[in-house]
Amino acid sequence: MMAPATERPLPLPDPLSQPFWDAAREHRLCVQACRQCDHLAYPPEIACRGCSGGDLYFREVSGRATLHSWTVLRDPPSPGFRDRLPVILAVVELEERKGLLLSTNLIDTAPETLRIDLPVEVRFEDVSDDCTFIHFAGGA
Amino acid sequence: MWANSGKVAVAGVGYSPLERRSAQSLAALTVQACDAALADAGLGRHDLDGVATSPAMPRYGGKKGVDEGIDIVTPWYLSDLFGISGHVAWTGSTNGMVTQSLIDGALAIAAGLCRHVIVYRALHVPDGRYVNFDTAHAVGGDQYLAPYGFNMPPAWAAIALRRYFELYGYERADFARYIADNRANAQLNPNAFWRGKPITADDYLNSRMIADPMSILDCDIPVDGCCALILTSTERARDLRQRPALLTGFAAGTRHGAGGTPMNMDDMWEGARETAGRLWTATGLSPADIDTAQLYDGFSPLVLTWLEGMGFCEQGEGLAFLREGHGSLTGRLPINTGGGALGEGRLHGMTQLAEAVMQVTDRAGERQVSGAHHALATISNGLAKSTAFIFSRDG
Numbered sequence: 001m002m003a004p005a006t007e008r009p010l011p012l013p014d015p016l017s018q019p020f021w022d023a024a025r026e027h028r029l030c031v032q033a034c035r036q037c038d039h040l041a042y043p044p045e046i047a048c049r050g051c052s053g054g055d056l057y058f059r060e061v062s063g064r065a066t067l068h069s070w071t072v073l074r075d076p077p078s079p080g081f082r083d084r085l086p087v088i089l090a091v092v093e094l095e096e097r098k099g100l101l102l103s104t105n106l107i108d109t110a111p112e113t114l115r116i117d118l119p120v121e122v123r124f125e126d127v128s129d130d131c132t133f134i135h136f137a138g139g140a
Numbered sequence: 141m142w143a144n145s146g147k148v149a150v151a152g153v154g155y156s157p158l159e160r161r162s163a164q165s166l167a168a169l170t171v172q173a174c175d176a177a178l179a180d181a182g183l184g185r186h187d188l189d190g191v192a193t194s195p196a197m198p199r200y201g202g203k204k205g206v207d208e209g210i211d212i213v214t215p216w217y218l219s220d221l222f223g224i225s226g227h228v229a230w231t232g233s234t235n236g237m238v239t240q241s242l243i244d245g246a247l248a249i250a251a252g253l254c255r256h257v258i259v260y261r262a263l264h265v266p267d268g269r270y271v272n273f274d275t276a277h278a279v280g281g282d283q284y285l286a287p288y289g290f291n292m293p294p295a296w297a298a299i300a301l302r303r304y305f306e307l308y309g310y311e312r313a314d315f316a317r318y319i320a321d322n323r324a325n326a327q328l329n330p331n332a333f334w335r336g337k338p339i340t341a342d343d344y345l346n347s348r349m350i351a352d353p354m355s356i357l358d359c360d361i362p363v364d365g366c367c368a369l370i371l372t373s374t375e376r377a378r379d380l381r382q383r384p385a386l387l388t389g390f391a392a393g394t395r396h397g398a399g400g401t402p403m404n405m406d407d408m409w410e411g412a413r414e415t416a417g418r419l420w421t422a423t424g425l426s427p428a429d430i431d432t433a434q435l436y437d438g439f440s441p442l443v444l445t446w447l448e449g450m451g452f453c454e455q456g457e458g459l460a461f462l463r464e465g466h467g468s469l470t471g472r473l474p475i476n477t478g479g480g481a482l483g484e485g486r487l488h489g490m491t492q493l494a495e496a497v498m499q500v501t502d503r504a505g506e507r508q509v510s511g512a513h514h515a516l517a518t519i520s521n522g523l524a525k526s527t528a529f530i531f532s533r534d535g
């Protein structure tokens with residue numbers, strides 16, 4: 001039996017997500033875009049929800065977003081968060097499209113300043129040589 | 141209107157004990173609940189020719205138990221245990237919510253494939269925590285969530301409830317009366333896990349926070365246990381032991397959330413409204429016809445999703461409705477009259493179905509809504525895999 005993990009779970013890229021995580025390592029935030037109808041998607045999908053086409057690519061976005069909602073956790077959601085409390089779980093709406101949501105953590109942001117539509121901006125955290133997490137920060 | 145409206149009925153309801161950690165196996169608890177439902181209807185195991193459930197263990201992260209009879213009870217295994225696997229006409233297994241099995245079962249009766257179908261849900265509390273993402277890697281959809289701690293459903297619900305509070309100017313205090321009244325309903329329900337443990341509004345406000353603003357009292361408690369329902373034709377049900385609860389109609393939710401977050405209140409409202417539209421069309425009824433509403437409450441904000449999505453309140457007004465006591469047992473629209481899942485324990489919607497049946501058959505005892513004619517049951521979060529049913533009094 002494997003010992004339980006002590007770090008936050010690392011994303012295991014698959015063929016669909018590999019370009020997304022590769023871009024993150026280069027500190028670029030990308031979402032999926034459709035060549036046929038220009039629909040944007042996150043997380044990446046096999047087919048476009050706008051036109052059901054399959055000609056999709058990754059496009060870099062600005063990293064600017066607004067706060068859609070959040071929760072502040074004081075207990076670790078998994079063992080790797082033990083030394084990172086409290087942690088702000090946030091859903092942000094990317095400025096490129098209404099309803100283009102992304103789940104993330106807010107860092108360098110005081111919980112008491114949180115409100116819907118708070119402007120936030122992407123921050124990259126290199127957690128290992130080959131993995132970068134995508135966070136956001138408020139008050140930009 | 142659904143062509144078979146009122147022609148299929150629930151003829152029996154059965155529960156096993158609902159306990160936090162039962163000394164009995166899940167197989168044993170399932171047999172108890174199913175035998176109880178059969179006895180309630182005045183039927184025996186060999187009368188069954190259809191068996192349906194959703195046998196998955198709904199665990200996030202960690203090891204998902206798949207051991208037959210311990211973690212799950214599939215319809216094939218149950219048929220075998222009952223000695224009826226040689227003659228059942230149909231076994232159904234959905235990978236969504238068990239309440240979809242009720243639709244399948246009703247259609248099997250209406251189509252003449254089966255005479256008596258049992259629909260059950262057996263749930264086992266896994267060792268350790270239900271939610272504990274302790275693997276080193278996150279794969280599939282989890283890779284976009286678990287690295288950020290989004291691996292626990294109460295946090296997903298917290299995101300939805302926080303947005304609701306912020307958009308419409310509410311706070312937790314506005315929920316307190318409903319939560320305490322709901323627990324009071326559970327005191328009148330012999331099956332409820334929380335029977336014998338009433339709470340006050342202050343208990344709610346001081347309860348342990350899981351994911352602000354979701355406290356432990358906003359989440360149903362996982363239990364070991366099972367609930368089962370017997371479906372048959374209304375015609376046959378009239379010759380059985382109990383008064384039948386007629387299935388007037390049902391609707392399935394089909395909306396796929398936009399992604400990015402597991403529970404987006406805006407998508408959930410939209411999905412609930414679509415489901416509602418289908419339900420009112422299928423039944424020829426409207427919200428004004430409903431005497432009691434059993435609204436899924438695995439997480440408290442889902443009550444708001446359904447209350448508003450079904451059209452009882454405008455969007456954003458559901459919590460004011462509850463705050464004023466309109467959802468209480470003696471209120472305008474008694475909601476979750478047996479305490480819902482928050483009071484009874486986690487049964488993935490069977491609570492709502494069973495209580496709707498009890499209400500329209502005058503079997504709800506001290507919590508009976510006098511003369512309840514139409515009872516609504518809604519299950520899940522409004523998105524795909526959600527379901528809604530109306531059960532009605534016979535005659």
Ligand SMILES: [Zn+2]
Pocket residue numbers: 034035036037038039048049050051052053
């Ligand atoms: Zn497209």
